[in-house]
Amino acid sequence: xxxxxxxxxxxxxxxxxxxxxxxxxxxxxxxxxxxxxxxxxxxxxxxxxxxxxxxxxxxxxxxxxxxxxxxxxxxxxxxxxxxxxxxxxxxxxxxxxxxxxxxxxxxxxxxxxxxxxxxxxxxxxxxxxxxxxxxxxxxxxxxxxxxxxxxxxxxxxxxxxxxxxxxxxxxxxxxxxxxxxxxxxxxxxxxxxxxxxxxx
Amino acid sequence: xxxxxxxxxxxxxxxxxxxxxxxxxxxxxxxxxxxxxxxxxxxxxxxxxxxxxxxxxxxxxxxxxxxxxxxxxxxxxxxxxxxxxxxxxxxxxxxxxxxxxxxxxxxxxxxxxxxxxxxxxxxxxxxxxxxxxxxxxxxxxxxxxxxxxxxxxxxxxxxxxxxxxxxxxxxxxxxxxxxxxxxxxxxxxxxxxxxxxxxxxxxxxxxxxxxxxxxxxxxxxxxxxxxxxxxxxxxxxxxxxxxxxxxxxxxxxxxxxxxxxxxxxxxxxxxxxxxxxxxxxxxxxxxxxxxxxxxxxxxxxxxxxxxxxxxxxxxxxxxxxxxxxxxxxxxxxxxxxxxxxxxxxxxxxxxxxxxxxxxxxxxxxxxxxxxxxxxxxxxxxxxxxx
Numbered sequence: 001x002x003x004x005x006x007x008x009x010x011x012x013x014x015x016x017x018x019x020x021x022x023x024x025x026x027x028x029x030x031x032x033x034x035x036x037x038x039x040x041x042x043x044x045x046x047x048x049x050x051x052x053x054x055x056x057x058x059x060x061x062x063x064x065x066x067x068x069x070x071x072x073x074x075x076x077x078x079x080x081x082x083x084x085x086x087x088x089x090x091x092x093x094x095x096x097x098x099x100x101x102x103x104x105x106x107x108x109x110x111x112x113x114x115x116x117x118x119x120x121x122x123x124x125x126x127x128x129x130x131x132x133x134x135x136x137x138x139x140x141x142x143x144x145x146x147x148x149x150x151x152x153x154x155x156x157x158x159x160x161x162x163x164x165x166x167x168x169x170x171x172x173x174x175x176x177x178x179x180x181x182x183x184x185x186x187x188x189x190x191x192x193x194x195x196x197x198x199x200x
Numbered sequence: 201x202x203x204x205x206x207x208x209x210x211x212x213x214x215x216x217x218x219x220x221x222x223x224x225x226x227x228x229x230x231x232x233x234x235x236x237x238x239x240x241x242x243x244x245x246x247x248x249x250x251x252x253x254x255x256x257x258x259x260x261x262x263x264x265x266x267x268x269x270x271x272x273x274x275x276x277x278x279x280x281x282x283x284x285x286x287x288x289x290x291x292x293x294x295x296x297x298x299x300x301x302x303x304x305x306x307x308x309x310x311x312x313x314x315x316x317x318x319x320x321x322x323x324x325x326x327x328x329x330x331x332x333x334x335x336x337x338x339x340x341x342x343x344x345x346x347x348x349x350x351x352x353x354x355x356x357x358x359x360x361x362x363x364x365x366x367x368x369x370x371x372x373x374x375x376x377x378x379x380x381x382x383x384x385x386x387x388x389x390x391x392x393x394x395x396x397x398x399x400x401x402x403x404x405x406x407x408x409x410x411x412x413x414x415x416x417x418x419x420x421x422x423x424x425x426x427x428x429x430x431x432x433x434x435x436x437x438x439x440x441x442x443x444x445x446x447x448x449x450x451x452x453x454x455x456x457x458x459x460x461x462x463x464x465x466x467x468x469x470x471x472x473x474x475x476x477x478x479x480x481x482x483x484x485x486x487x488x489x490x491x492x493x494x495x496x497x498x499x500x501x502x503x504x505x506x507x508x509x510x511x512x513x514x515x516x517x518x519x520x521x522x523x524x525x526x527x528x529x530x531x532x533x534x535x536x537x538x539x540x541x542x543x544x545x546x547x548x549x550x551x552x553x554x555x556x557x558x559x560x561x562x563x564x565x566x567x568x569x570x571x572x573x574x575x576x577x578x579x580x581x582x583x584x585x586x
Contacts, residue, residue, distance in 0.1 A: 010577055010578070038571050049571075069511060096538060098569075100569065101567060101573075165557035
C-alpha cells in the first residue's frame with residue numbers, strides 16, 4: 001500500500017496546537033505554520049481536526065493540475081510541494097480547487113504556500129515536525145505496519161469521496177478496522193449533521 | 201542544512217515524468233502537472249499539442265531569420281563574428297514558442313489566457329478602468345512589488361538582475377541581428393553615428409559622456425547583474441528555506457550562468473583597456489559559450505518564468521474587471537468572499553476540463569471544506585479515541 005507517510009487520527013486530536021507551533025519550524029516555510037487546526041463543532045463539542053496536505057495521488061495533485069503557471073512540483077516520491085516562488089502568480093486556483101482546503105496564499109507576495117511534508121526532514125528519513133510533537137498520536141508518521149504495531153485493530157483509509165468522485169491520497173486517515181473498505185467522506189454535499197443544517 | 205542525502209533525494213531529482221506524465225524534456229524543474237494531467241492517459245504531451253508547438257516554434261524561428269536578413273539590409277550590416285549569438289537567438293525563439301504553446305495548451309493556462317485577453321479588450325474595461333493595465337504592468341512586471349512583500353533584499357537583487365538583463369538584451373539582440381550599426385569617418389572623436397536598420401538614429405561624439413555610456417552599456421549591465429546574482433547565490437547557500445528542495449540545474453546553474461556572462465564581459469573590457477588585448481580570445485570564447493548556453497536554457501529552466509510572469513497581469517486584470525462589476529462570490533456556507541464570480545466560474549470550468557469531478561467544492565471556502573469534512577468524519581467514521 002503506502003510507504004512512510006502521515007496518518008491522521010482526528011479522534012485523538014485534543015486541539016492543543018502543538019502541531020501548529022511545530023510546523024513553523026519547517027525550513028520550507030520557516031516562521032509560518034501550514035497546518036490547519038479546525039474545531040469542527042465549536043461550542044457544542046471539543047472535537048478538532050488537524051489538516052495537513054494530503055499529497056493527492058489520483059487524480060494527481062488537483063492543486064497542480066489547475067495551476068495556470070505550472071508552479072507546483074510533484075516529486076517522484078509523491079510529495080506535492082508548495083508553489084515555485086518564481087512561477088507562482090498568486091491566482092489562488094490551487095487554494096480554491098483543493099477539496100481538502102489546504103493551500104494558503106499571500107496575496108501581497110503573490111505566493112501560495114502549503115505543507116511540503118517537511119521535505120527538509122523527510123528527505124533525511126526524519127518525521128515531519130507536526131508528527132514529532134503531537135502528544136496524542138493524532139498525527140503519526142511511519143509505515144502502516146508501524147502504526148498497527150502501536151495500535152492493534154486500527155486501519156487506515158487513503159481514499160476520500162467528494163460527490164461522485166474519489167480522491168486517493170498519499171496521506172491517510174485512521175478508520176475503524178471494520179470500515180477500512182469504506183472511503184472517507186469528503187464532507188460535501190453534507191446537508192445535516194446531528195439534525196443541524198450545516199450548509200449555512 | 202546542506203543538500204539532502206543522495207538516496208532519498210534521488211527520486212526527486214530523477215525524471216518526474218513517470219509520476220506526473222509531464223512533457224518530457226520541457227523543463228527540468230516542473231513536471232508541468234497541468235500539462236501533464238491533460239495528457240495523463242498517454243503519459244506524454246498529446247501529439248497534437250507537440251505538433252502545434254513545433255509548428256509555432258518553426259514559424260517564429262523563420263520569422264526571426266527573415267527579420268535578421270531584412271533588418272541587416274540583406275546581411276550587409278551583419279557581423280559574422282556574432283553569428284553564434286544570432287544562431288542561439290533563433291534556437292531561443294524556437295524554444296520559447298514551443299514551450300509557450302505547450303504551456304498555454306493546458307486547461308488552466310489556456311482559460312486564464314483567454315479570460316485575461318478578454319478582459320483587456322472588453323469595452324467595459326476600456327470605459328471603467330483604462331489605466332488599470334499600464335498600472336498593473338508597471339507594478340507586476342516593472343517594479344515587481346510582490347517581491348518586496350517577500351523580502352526587500354530579494355526585491356533589490358531581482359531589480360538589479362532584471363534591469364541589467366533588460367539593458368543587455370536591448371543592446372546585444374539588435375547587435376547580433378545586424379540591426380544596429382555604428383559608423384564613424386575618423387574612428388574616434390566627433391561624427392559617430394548610430395543606425396538602426398540602416399536609418400540614422402543618433403549622432404554623437406564618441407569621447408563624451410554619451411559616447412562612453414554607449415560603448416560601456418554592457419559593462420553597466422554586468423555591474424548591475426553581478427551583485428544581484430551574487431546575492432541570490434549566497435542566499436541559495438545560506439537560507440534554509442531556499443535550500444529546501446533546491447536543485448543544482450534548476451536553481452544554481454542560472455545564477456552561475458549570469459555571473460559567468462557578466463564577469464567575462466567585464467574582463468573583455470578590462471583586457472582591451474589595460475592588457476592590450478591579453479587573453480581576449482579565450483575570454484571571448486568563454487563569454488560566447490556562456491551566453492549561447494544561457495539563451496538556449498531560457499525556455500527549459502528557471503528562466504522560463506520570464507515568459508510566464510506576464511500571466512500575472514492577465515490574471516489580475518481578469519479579477520479586477522470582475523470586481524469593478526461587483527461580482528464577488530461568497531462561500532455558500534459561511535458567506536465569506538472567495539473571489540469574483542467570473543473567477544470561480546472559470547476555475548470550475550478548468551476543473552471540469554480536467555475531469556476533476558468535484559468542481560462544486562470551489563464554491564466553498566477552504567475552512568468550510570475542512571470543517572465539513574471534519575464533521576462528516578466525526579459523525580460517519582469515527583468519534584473519539586480507539
